[in-house]
Amino acid sequence: MAxxxxxxxxxxxxxxxxxxxxxxxQALLLAACAFLVAFLLAPLLLxxxxxxxxxxxxxxxxxxxxxYLQSPALIDSAINTVLVALAVTLITVPLxxxxxxxLTRSAMPWKGLFRLIALTPILAPSMLAAISFIQWFGNxxxxxxxxxxxxxxxxxxxxxxxxxxxxxxxxMIVLTALLLADGRLYEAATSLRTSTLRKFFTITLPAARYGxxxxxxxxxxxxxxxxxxxxxxxxxxxxxxxDIYQQVIGQQNFNRGAxxxxxLLLPVVLAFVVDWRMQGQQxxxxxxxxxxxxxxxxxxxxxxxxxxxxxxxxxxxxxLGMAVYTSFIKLWPYDLSFSLxxxxxxxxxxxxxxxxxxxxxxxFLTALFGTLLIFGTAYLIEKTRGMGGVRxxxxxxxxxxxxxxxxxxxxxxxxxFNAPANPLHFLYGTMTILVLSTIIHYYTSSHLTAxxxxxxLDNEFEAVSASLxxxxxxxxxxxxxxxxxxxxxxxxxxLFINSMxxxxxxxxxxxxxxxxxxxxxxxxxxxxxxxxxxxMATLIxxxxxxxxxxxxxxxxxxxxxxxxxxx
Amino acid sequence: xxxxxxxxxxxxxxxAYLELASVVKRFGVxxxxxxxxxxxxxxxxxxxxxxxxxxxxxxxxxxxxxxxxDEGRLVQAGRDISRLPANKRDYGIVFQSYALFPNLxxxxxxxxxxxxxxxxxxxxxxxxxxxxxxxxxxxAGAKYPGQLSGGQQQRIALARALATxxxxxxxxxxxxxxxxxxxxxxxxxxxxxxxxxxxxxIMVTHDQEEALSMADRVVVMxxxxxEQAGTPQEIYRQPASAFVADFVGxxxxxxxxxxxxxxxxxxxxxxxxxAEQQRxxxxxxxxxxxxxxxxxxxxxxxGNVNATRGEVQKVEFLGAFCMLTMKLADAPEQPLVVNVxxxxxxxxxxxxxxxxxxxxxxxxxxxxx
Numbered sequence: 001m002a003x004x005x006x007x008x009x010x011x012x013x014x015x016x017x018x019x020x021x022x023x024x025x026q027a028l029l030l031a032a033c034a035f036l037v038a039f040l041l042a043p044l045l046l047x048x049x050x051x052x053x054x055x056x057x058x059x060x061x062x063x064x065x066x067x068y069l070q071s072p073a074l075i076d077s078a079i080n081t082v083l084v085a086l087a088v089t090l091i092t093v094p095l096x097x098x099x100x101x102x103l104t105r106s107a108m109p110w111k112g113l114f115r116l117i118a119l120t121p122i123l124a125p126s127m128l129a130a131i132s133f134i135q136w137f138g139n140x141x142x143x144x145x146x147x148x149x150x151x152x153x154x155x156x157x158x159x160x161x162x163x164x165x166x167x168x169x170x171x172m173i174v175l176t177a178l179l180l181a182d183g184r185l186y187e188a189a190t191s192l193r194t195s196t197l198r199k200f201f202t203i204t205l206p207a208a209r210y211g212x213x214x215x216x217x218x219x220x221x222x223x224x225x226x227x228x229x230x231x232x233x234x235x236x237x238x239x240x241x242x243d244i245y246q247q248v249i250g251q252q253n254f255n256r257g258a259x260x261x262x263x264l265l266l267p268v269v270l271a272f273v274v275d276w277r278m279q280g281q282q283x284x285x286x287x288x289x290x291x292x293x294x295x296x297x298x299x300x301x302x303x304x305x306x307x308x309x310x311x312x313x314x315x316x317x318x319x320l321g322m323a324v325y326t327s328f329i330k331l332w333p334y335d336l337s338f339s340l341x342x343x344x345x346x347x348x349x350x351x352x353x354x355x356x357x358x359x360x361x362x363x364f365l366t367a368l369f370g371t372l373l374i375f376g377t378a379y380l381i382e383k384t385r386g387m388g389g390v391r392x393x394x395x396x397x398x399x400x401x402x403x404x405x406x407x408x409x410x411x412x413x414x415x416x417f418n419a420p421a422n423p424l425h426f427l428y429g430t431m432t433i434l435v436l437s438t439i440i441h442y443y444t445s446s447h448l449t450a451x452x453x454x455x456x457l458d459n460e461f462e463a464v465s466a467s468l469x470x471x472x473x474x475x476x477x478x479x480x481x482x483x484x485x486x487x488x489x490x491x492x493x494x495l496f497i498n499s500m501x502x503x504x505x506x507x508x509x510x511x512x513x514x515x516x517x518x519x520x521x522x523x524x525x526x527x528x529x530x531x532x533x534x535x536m537a538t539l540i541x542x543x544x545x546x547x548x549x550x551x552x553x554x555x556x557x558x559x560x561x562x563x564x565x566x567x
Numbered sequence: 568x569x570x571x572x573x574x575x576x577x578x579x580x581x582x583a584y585l586e587l588a589s590v591v592k593r594f595g596v597x598x599x600x601x602x603x604x605x606x607x608x609x610x611x612x613x614x615x616x617x618x619x620x621x622x623x624x625x626x627x628x629x630x631x632x633x634x635x636x637d638e639g640r641l642v643q644a645g646r647d648i649s650r651l652p653a654n655k656r657d658y659g660i661v662f663q664s665y666a667l668f669p670n671l672x673x674x675x676x677x678x679x680x681x682x683x684x685x686x687x688x689x690x691x692x693x694x695x696x697x698x699x700x701x702x703x704x705x706x707a708g709a710k711y712p713g714q715l716s717g718g719q720q721q722r723i724a725l726a727r728a729l730a731t732x733x734x735x736x737x738x739x740x741x742x743x744x745x746x747x748x749x750x751x752x753x754x755x756x757x758x759x760x761x762x763x764x765x766x767x768x769i770m771v772t773h774d775q776e777e778a779l780s781m782a783d784r785v786v787v788m789x790x791x792x793x794e795q796a797g798t799p800q801e802i803y804r805q806p807a808s809a810f811v812a813d814f815v816g817x818x819x820x821x822x823x824x825x826x827x828x829x830x831x832x833x834x835x836x837x838x839x840x841x842a843e844q845q846r847x848x849x850x851x852x853x854x855x856x857x858x859x860x861x862x863x864x865x866x867x868x869x870g871n872v873n874a875t876r877g878e879v880q881k882v883e884f885l886g887a888f889c890m891l892t893m894k895l896a897d898a899p900e901q902p903l904v905v906n907v908x909x910x911x912x913x914x915x916x917x918x919x920x921x922x923x924x925x926x927x928x929x930x931x932x933x934x935x936x
Contacts, residue, residue, distance in 0.1 A: 019652035019654070019655070021652070021654060022652055458662075458664050458665075458666045459664075459666075460662045460664060460666035461666055461668065463631065463633050463653065463660065463662070463666070464660065464662070464666050464727075465654075465679075466632070466633070466652070466653035466654040467631065467653060467654075467656075467658055467659055467660045467680075467728070467733075467737075468659075468679055468680030468727070468730075468731060469654050469680060469731070470679060470680060471654070475668075478668070478671070479668045479669075479670060479671065482670045483668075483669060483670050
């Protein structure tokens with residue numbers, strides 16, 4: 001020991017030393033928990049409370065619900081909502097499965113391009129699809145004849161628009177499930193002379209079934225919760241999201257709005273629970289030593305898959321293209337000459353462009369603070385110690401936003417933050433509340449990304465740091481953040497893109513000063529200004545595309561510098 | 568003079584460096600540690616050996632302050648550390664997973680604890696170089712952990728743990744992620760390094776060979792208790808319990824019935840067990856333990872009080888020696904496993920079906936509870 005100078009001389013003390021570090025971590029954890037309680041749990045609880053009160057705030061028990069059940073129009077909306085969501089689910093999931101199957105199990109060319117095109121709807125607000133389908137199949141639509149006399153305004157329009165908007169989400173889930181396939185199972189089946197069809201039903205489908213259920217639940221929830229599509233293309237066909245809007249904004253009947261909100265919450269929570277339970281069973285089925293499946297050439301099959309993907313991608317481009325096209329022509333369908341008037345007169349001169357800048361601001365603020373908050377909280381939950389009860393509660397809270405439709409969240413925010421007695425009342429009508437509600441709205445996915453990244457880190461980093469007397473926040477900055485950088489950037493991009501298109505939660509929360517691009521689209525469409533509405537949607541798509549490109553560039557440069565160790 | 572000064576410095580030189588007194592740890596209804604008391608001598612290497620779930624890792628984590636015991640006291644170098652958080656204790660730790668920071672160079676990894684103490688730049692450099700040399704990787708400084716083999720990474724983890732000259736080194740299954748050859752090599756290196764530095768070391772392992780070959784003292788644990796603590800020789804030769812005999816090394820378990828003073832009946836065979844084990848009342852069912860390598864055969868069994876004949880039923884070739892499974896003529900229900908060297912096997916032409924004289928040495932037969 002002589003050659004090694006002893007630098008450690010901890011003071012001897014008989015009494016337990018105060019652990020300021022652990023206290024700091026626990027204080028931060030409690031602060032994060034308080035945040036989730038204030039901005040998620042409290043607003044949701046208030047909806048429950050308001051649903052059993054009358055306008056004056058007196059307790060009326062289930063009277064509101066009884067009234068609701070006696071109102072045939074509202075019951076019809078509920079039925080409409082579920083039927084439309086079921087239809088969208090039954091169409092989208094098989095389409096997405098076939099697409100993902102082509103991407104993973106065929107040897108067709110252009111897979112990267114197909115995947116890229118199929119994911120483009122993520123960049124657009126859902127209203128874009130509705131606007132585009134109006135242009136294609138509406139009263140003056142280019143392909144109106146294909147409707148055979150039916151109107152696109154109503155269930156048909158809602159269904160096709162929703163299928164377009166939700167397709168990439170379903171595709172990503174099913175794709176992940178199919179990518180998990182174990183090549184060794186197929187090899188074993190081949191060695192047992194199993195037919196291709198039998199392999200599909202005994203290996204592919206069982207392995208993908210959790211992904212399929214998960215995709216179905218996501219599609220269903222999305223369709224039930226979406227407000228933009230039925231608002232633009234729903235016509236007189238009522239769904240629950242429209243009902244809440246009308247109760248709250250139109251009739252200022254907040255308590256009735258709360259009741260409708262709870263009715264809307266029901267199917268989404270149901271879907272969430274089904275998915276949650278299925279995921280719980282999944283883990284045992286995959287071994288970490290699976291060998292990836294490599295598709296072999298099969299000309300007939302590959303050609304068929306190629307044709308299918310080509311058709312799907314052309315249709316997707318046609319939807320996006322029509323919206324962009326609409327924004328650049330004078331007046332559909334009478335004057336098709338190129339013009340920037342929708343941008344110049346419709347957006348800039350009208351001052352509507354302010355809402356675009358507000359959306360940009362929302363996007364950047366949400367990406368910045370949301371990423372900090374969500375990753376930081378996930379770190380505190382996963383990597384610090386003590387207070388097991390708080391941790392369990394926070395894990396639960398982090399999972400809830402996935403099961404809460406944006407409109408329900410927004411309504412809860414009205415109840416909670418518009419109450420004069422609430423010390424947080426000053427937030428009402430500010431950009432801050434839009435940022436906070438958007439962070440909460442997209443919390444779950446971001447949280448899961450963060451947790452996955454954190455779980456891939458060695459569990460003992462914190463223990464090693466403690467033994468070396470390095471405070472946890474130093475290790476967080478020097479090791480955890482650099483190693484998790486890809487996931488952190490991913491979260492930031494996800495939050496930005498969703499902030500640009502979000503509508504359902506913020507529709508109740510914006511003020512004249514903080515109006516957002518997505519809200520402007522709805523207003524423009526309401527006023528019959530479909531050209532400027534398309535122009536705004538196009539601006540959003542262009543912005544998100546730029547951000548994605550910047551993200552790709554940034555990650556490449558940053559990762560080369562900070563992730564040198566990965567090589 | 569100087570010796571007197573040294574003794575004065577350490578209040579009581581005989582006192583153990585680390586003392587655990589009745590440490591209890593529960594996880595819900597599960598009791599991970601049921602009152603563990605132990606003293607670790609300064610400068611010694613102690614291994615905690617036991618099956619998974621026996622509480623050995625929990626005990627190590629309690630010593631490190633990574634878990635908090637429900638009851639009991641811990642005293643390290645005369646200081647009560649029972650309630651100290653991990654970052655206030657004096658130890659370095661090495662984990663099975665190495666836990667090297669992947670985005671930092673080897674230099675930065677080893678310097679991690681030094682930088683925080685605001686040591687001078689040159690001193691840090693010199694210190695890291697010294698440590699890298701110590702673990703036999705003097706040129707690894709600029710590399711990243713991912714560029715090193717598992718064994719090299721574990722050496723770096725060791726260097727990092729030793730960088731701050733801790734009074735106690737904790738090793739949590741440091742070798743179990745390595746391949747067999749590397750494991751044996753690193754085993755020797757760690758032991759040599761530990762002796763050279765004289766740092767008090769505790770190592771957790773489930774590998775008995777590792778525990779026996781490296782330790783000054785082995786602590787065998789089972790179900791949250793210490794079954795036996797002793798030198799490797801004591802643990803192997805005089806196991807204190809049936810669990811220890813069974814867990815450390817191979818052992819024949821012979822069911823027998825006590826019959827008079829120091830005698831036990833197995834089938835038609837009566838075994839003499841020497842003088843020390845006479846307490847058992849006649850007629851009591853007991854179990855006798857005998858190491859396979861303690862059984863003597865053929866000429867060596869001549870004159871053995873417990874000699875009998877047996878037939879070889881199975882021969883398993885295990886490289887350095889062979890393992891025979893024998894059926895005793897006097898006790899056919901009681902199979903006996905015997906280890907013989909490859910040479911004896913050849914010399915005596917032992918094969919399946921060979922009949923042999925076997926002797927069960929009385930001083931090697933142990934009666935355990």
